Amino acid sequence: MKTLVTYLTQTGNTQKIAEAIYGELEGEKDIKPINDVADLEGYDLAFIGFPVMQFDIPPKVKSFISEKTAGKNIAIFMTHAVPEGFEAIHSWTGSCKDAAAGANFLGSFDCQGELAQPVIDMLLQAEDPQMKAFGEMGPSTKGQPDQSRVQKAKEFAKEIQAKL
Ligand SMILES: Cc1cc2nc3c(=O)[nH]c(=O)nc-3n(C[C@H](O)[C@H](O)[C@H](O)COP(=O)(O)O)c2cc1C
Known part of the structure; x- marks a missing residue:
């Protein structure tokens, strides 16, 4: 069994x-930024992770999922x-799940990730009250993902691998 963990990250949470x-993970394994992964050839399982951005999946990740995962076992993880x-x-x-329509979707994990200070500052200055409110929530995300979330991610990894 060969497993890939691939991810997008801007500030390190994912x-x-x-x-x-x-x-x-047990068995053969690789970990790579998503920009370094051409396809999933040779992998029996792929964990694909990303930060939520603009209330959506980053376009790069969405296209990777829809174009490269057909016929593959995949699991998703995200921070927000x-x-x-x-x-x-x-x-x-x-x-x-929609983007991965041709894949065997084994599960997903999500947890909170700290909102970077420059992003908080930018949001607090936004005119849109929803964006401002989002910025005000920023300090409550400090230190995430913490140890308990990291532990849950570890359990998720084991659960997914046990499904195969
Ligand atoms: C430009 C930008 C847009 C974001 N948009 C959202 C969002 O719509 N919803 C949300 O919950 N978090 C949003 N976030 C917060 C990130 O998803 C969160 O901080 C994440 O843990 C960052 O992961 P990273 O450190 O791997 O980049 C946004 C962050 C940035 C920088």
Whole structure:
């Protein structure tokens, strides 16, 4: 069994989760930024991770999922600034499943990730009240993903691998 963990990250939160997942995997394994992955040739399982941006999956990741995962076993992980349980998370997971229509979708994991200070500053200056409110939520994300979330990601990795 050969497994790939691939991810997009801007400020390191998704990479932290990627590394936690990678550390728990058994068998042959690779971990690579998504920009370094041409296709999933040679892998029996791929974990694909990203930060939620502009209330959506980053376009690069969405196209990777829809173009490269047909016939493959995949699992998704994402980090986001909104708290876990936030309603939109279902739609982000749903978009991943839709994009992965040709894949064997084994599951998804999500957790909160700290909103970087420059982003908070930018949002606080936005005219759109929704964006401003998002910026005000920023300080509550400090330190995420914390140790308990990293632990949950490790458990997720094991659960997914046990499905094969
Ligand atoms: C430009 C930008 C847009 C973002 N948009 C959202 C969003 O729509 N919803 C959300 O929950 N988090 C949003 N975030 C927060 C990130 O998803 C979160 O901080 C994530 O953990 C960052 O992961 P990274 O460190 O791997 O880049 C946004 C962050 C940035 C920089």
